[in-house]
Amino acid sequence: MSHPAPTQAAETQPPAKRPLGGWMGYLLLAPAALWLTLFFIVPMASMVSTSLYDPTGSLESGYAMTGHVQNYLTVLADYSEQFLRSLMYAGAATIACIILGYPLAYAIAFKAGRWKNLMLVAVIAPFFTSFLIRTLSWQLILGDQAWVADTLRSLQILGENGRLLDTPVAVVTGLTYNFLPFMVLPLYTSLEKIDPRLHEAGADLYASPFTTFRKVTLPLSAPGLVAGTLLTFIPAAGDYINVELLGNPQTQMIGNVIQNLFDGGSYPEAAALSVTLMAVIVVLVLLYIRKAGTEELV
Amino acid sequence: MTDTSPRTTGPGAGEAVGAASGNAVAGGADLVLTGVTKRFTDFVAVDNLDLTVPQGSFFALLGPSGCGKTTTLRMVAGLETPTEGEIRLAGQDITHLKPYRRPVNTVFQSYALFPHLTIFENVAFGLRRQGKPDVDAAVAAMLDLVELSDLASRRPAQLSGGQQQRVALARALINRPQVLLLDEPLGALDLKLRRQMQIELKRIQTDVGITFVHVTHDQEEAMTMADTVAVMNRGVIEQMGAPMDLYEHPMTTFVANFLGQSNLIGGRVLGSDGADLEVEVHGTRLRVPRSRGAQDTGEVWVGIRPEKVQVCAPGSADDGPRSRLAGGVITDASFIGVSTQYLARMPWGQELMAFEQNTGAHEQFRVGDHVELRWVPEHTFLLDADQDANAGVERVDEG
Ligand SMILES: Nc1ncnc2c1ncn2[C@@H]1O[C@H](COP(=O)(O)OP(=O)(O)OP(=O)(O)O)[C@@H](O)[C@H]1O
Ligand SMILES: [Mg+2]
Numbered sequence: 001m002s003h004p005a006p007t008q009a010a011e012t013q014p015p016a017k018r019p020l021g022g023w024m025g026y027l028l029l030a031p032a033a034l035w036l037t038l039f040f041i042v043p044m045a046s047m048v049s050t051s052l053y054d055p056t057g058s059l060e061s062g063y064a065m066t067g068h069v070q071n072y073l074t075v076l077a078d079y080s081e082q083f084l085r086s087l088m089y090a091g092a093a094t095i096a097c098i099i100l101g102y103p104l105a106y107a108i109a110f111k112a113g114r115w116k117n118l119m120l121v122a123v124i125a126p127f128f129t130s131f132l133i134r135t136l137s138w139q140l141i142l143g144d145q146a147w148v149a150d151t152l153r154s155l156q157i158l159g160e161n162g163r164l165l166d167t168p169v170a171v172v173t174g175l176t177y178n179f180l181p182f183m184v185l186p187l188y189t190s191l192e193k194i195d196p197r198l199h200e201a202g203a204d205l206y207a208s209p210f211t212t213f214r215k216v217t218l219p220l221s222a223p224g225l226v227a228g229t230l231l232t233f234i235p236a237a238g239d240y241i242n243v244e245l246l247g248n249p250q251t252q253m254i255g256n257v258i259q260n261l262f263d264g265g266s267y268p269e270a271a272a273l274s275v276t277l278m279a280v281i282v283v284l285v286l287l288y289i290r291k292a293g294t295e296e297l298v
Numbered sequence: 299m300t301d302t303s304p305r306t307t308g309p310g311a312g313e314a315v316g317a318a319s320g321n322a323v324a325g326g327a328d329l330v331l332t333g334v335t336k337r338f339t340d341f342v343a344v345d346n347l348d349l350t351v352p353q354g355s356f357f358a359l360l361g362p363s364g365c366g367k368t369t370t371l372r373m374v375a376g377l378e379t380p381t382e383g384e385i386r387l388a389g390q391d392i393t394h395l396k397p398y399r400r401p402v403n404t405v406f407q408s409y410a411l412f413p414h415l416t417i418f419e420n421v422a423f424g425l426r427r428q429g430k431p432d433v434d435a436a437v438a439a440m441l442d443l444v445e446l447s448d449l450a451s452r453r454p455a456q457l458s459g460g461q462q463q464r465v466a467l468a469r470a471l472i473n474r475p476q477v478l479l480l481d482e483p484l485g486a487l488d489l490k491l492r493r494q495m496q497i498e499l500k501r502i503q504t505d506v507g508i509t510f511v512h513v514t515h516d517q518e519e520a521m522t523m524a525d526t527v528a529v530m531n532r533g534v535i536e537q538m539g540a541p542m543d544l545y546e547h548p549m550t551t552f553v554a555n556f557l558g559q560s561n562l563i564g565g566r567v568l569g570s571d572g573a574d575l576e577v578e579v580h581g582t583r584l585r586v587p588r589s590r591g592a593q594d595t596g597e598v599w600v601g602i603r604p605e606k607v608q609v610c611a612p613g614s615a616d617d618g619p620r621s622r623l624a625g626g627v628i629t630d631a632s633f634i635g636v637s638t639q640y641l642a643r644m645p646w647g648q649e650l651m652a653f654e655q656n657t658g659a660h661e662q663f664r665v666g667d668h669v670e671l672r673w674v675p676e677h678t679f680l681l682d683a684d685q686d687a688n689a690g691v692e693r694v695d696e697g
Pocket of ligand 1: 338341342361362363364365366367368370515
């Protein structure tokens with residue numbers, strides 16, 4: 001993700017003497033290892049095994065472990081639509097976050113001057129309110145009687161009885177809003193590290209401001225862009241709150257399906273769907289990082 | 299350069315680079331600054347500057363920290379807009395031209411290499427932006443010229459300071475600009491490497507024949523490299539000329555002290571006698587050729603460079619006409635190998651410097667010895683006494 005130069009330079013230096021003995025290192029790692037084992041590996045194993053239970057069981061009668069791989073085929077056949085929708089909504093929200101977040105991060109890093117810290121606080125400020133409340137307030141903003149919808153209707157952009165609430169647009173808007181800081185912060189961090197003299201060097205070497213951006217700023221901000229994309233896309237793909245509050249049954253994402261199955265006691269299917277979602281995301285992320293790493297996003 | 303092995307590249311490499319990038323320097327491409335002023339809110343960084351840099355010359359802008367050197371360069375590069383005045387290059391007004399449209403390139407004080415690009419791509423950057431053909435061949439020739447061919451695929455972070463400096467130079471030079479601006483490019487190097495690079499830069503400039511405007515606060519660097527040196531102080535140019543002219547004929551106390559060292563003694567012009575002025579210095583009469591005076595009446599500073607001063611035992615014989623000041627007492631004698639540096643306290647309390655070459659022909663003196671200071675009258679210079687005798691003394695010079 002980051003540029004190889006510094007790491008390679010570090011590698012050419014003689015290995016630093018290890019200040020800690022072997023056992024000391026393990027001791028320091030122990031709490032984290034314990035935490036991961038208890039709260040990640042064990043639940044993971046439990047989820048994978050649940051996904052292979054016989055689906056005819058129930059919470060009351062108990063489940064039989066039958067290695068029922070068909071669970072996966074069933075959920076894929078039944079819910080592929082929601083699956084694709086999740087990836088599309090998350091993708092759209094990620095792109096919207098880049099379009100909104102990049103100029104914002106750029107402005108904070110290079111143009112804000114003494115307003116820099118204030119703007120950063122403004123980016124983080126929404127976190128002081130709960131995720132749920134912030135999403136609920138979008139119900140008001142996008143509501144049928146609210147001025148946004150009114151204006152769009154009077155401008156003929158929205159039909160006579162057109163709505164914003166309970167539409168895919170509302171869901172993607174909510175996702176974009178909720179995950180924007182996760183795009184802006186890593187982008188800001190990598191933009192802020194760029195020496196402004198590199199922009200001057202670009203200008204001095206016959207590059208117009210746009211070319212300088214394309215050839216210097218953008219590649220140097222690639223690590224932030226990759227991190228921001230992952231931090232936005234992954235949670236957005238698994239989100240269900242935004243659909244719950246801003247969407248309708250036709251805009252259901254995979255998170256909603258999992259939740260419904262879970263509520264309905266269909267544990268094996270819910271688990272199979274969760275494992276599949278995770279696998280798909282891991283594969284997408286690996287592909288993405290590979291591409292970003294080799295081509296540096298230009 | 300980090301090695302001292304015989305050079306494999308010479309003028310040929312320079313020509314190859316020029317031919318490949320194919321941007322011949324046009325004739326009469328003087329750089330002319332007229333009445334250029336740069337004000338930052340209230341602070342005047344550059345004050346009504348007039349400057350002509352002849353095409354093909356190696357021009358040094360010398361001055362203490364904060365005197366406005368970088369600001370001047372940035373205005374020529376287009377990275378800063380003058381508050382007033384005009385900048386012309388080859389007759390064309392470029393005062394408000396965008397930096398990427400100027401045939402001018404800069405070697406930045408901090409190099410500003412692109413960290414995400416290889417050395418090769420760093421050097422190729424300018425040519426690619428201009429859409430020049432045969433970029434690869436031109437870059438290869440340029441890397442050869444600065445002896446970095448082996449490192450072409452590395453990133454800037456994997457290079458030493460001296461190597462990065464050469465990349466910065468190559469990256470600017472490959473574009474064959476009409477003017478190359480160098481902002482203290484050697485500032486970050488240690489003394490030995492710096493001396494090598496000075497010779498190298500001078501050689502490259504002679505090879506390629508591009509106008510170099512070299513900013514430095516190291517007077518030795520300016521004098522060894524440049525055809526013309528402009529001494530800058532507080533946003534104005536104090537004096538400009540060939541290094542030897544500046545050194546031998548300083549016109550201000552700042553130049554006299556900043557460029558080398560000077561003894562400045564208070565005196566008064568009594569009158570003239572043919573080609574000579576008669577000057578009284580604390581009761582002693584001296585003759586000074588009229589041509590050596592920046593001022594020829596009234597109160598003056600009588601200047602003499604320490605290395606021109608001979609330290610003699612009182613009453614000893616001379617081998618020609620000498621100006622002499624008697625009654626000195628040695629207060630310090632530092633033997634530094636090639637020379638001995640004396641401080642002599644004169645009857646009026648001032649301590650004068652004298653540097654004697656250790657040729658073995660002179661007597662060595664000790665602290666407390668009574669001496670007479672003598673020099674060839676033609677070496678004296680006169681400056682306007684209104685100026686501060688200590689201007690330019692406290693110079694920043696890590697060299
Ligand atoms: N952007 C700016 N805003 C305000 N003042 C500035 C700005 N740039 C430079 N100055 C001031 O202008 C003066 C000249 O600065 P400049 O950078 O040209 O000095 P310099 O001669 O290059 O010094 P140095 O040898 O230390 O590099 C300095 O006093 C500096 O503080
Ligand atoms: Mg400077």
